[in-house]
Amino acid sequence: MTGDEIEVCPACDSSAITSRSRSDHDFYCNDCGNMFDDPVVRESNSTGGWSPEALLERAAKSEGSP
Ligand SMILES: [Zn+2]
DSSP: OOOOEEEEOTTTOOSOEEEOSSSSSSEEETTTOOEESSOEEEESSOTTOOOHHHHHHHHHHHHHOO
16 A cells, blocks of 8 residues: 555544644544544545546436436
């Protein structure tokens, strides 16, 4: 593994977290507003395949339904 890891919110698994200093909690989630000390670290490229292309494909399918 190349080890391309990202830090995510432990509550909602969002990578939109902001590191804060000199506060009670070190990190703040911009998505759910959770504040926490230690983020969850996981690989950025999950095996699920939520690539932009896959998302576009899903959107196209949902729009195509009558
Ligand atoms: Zn969150």
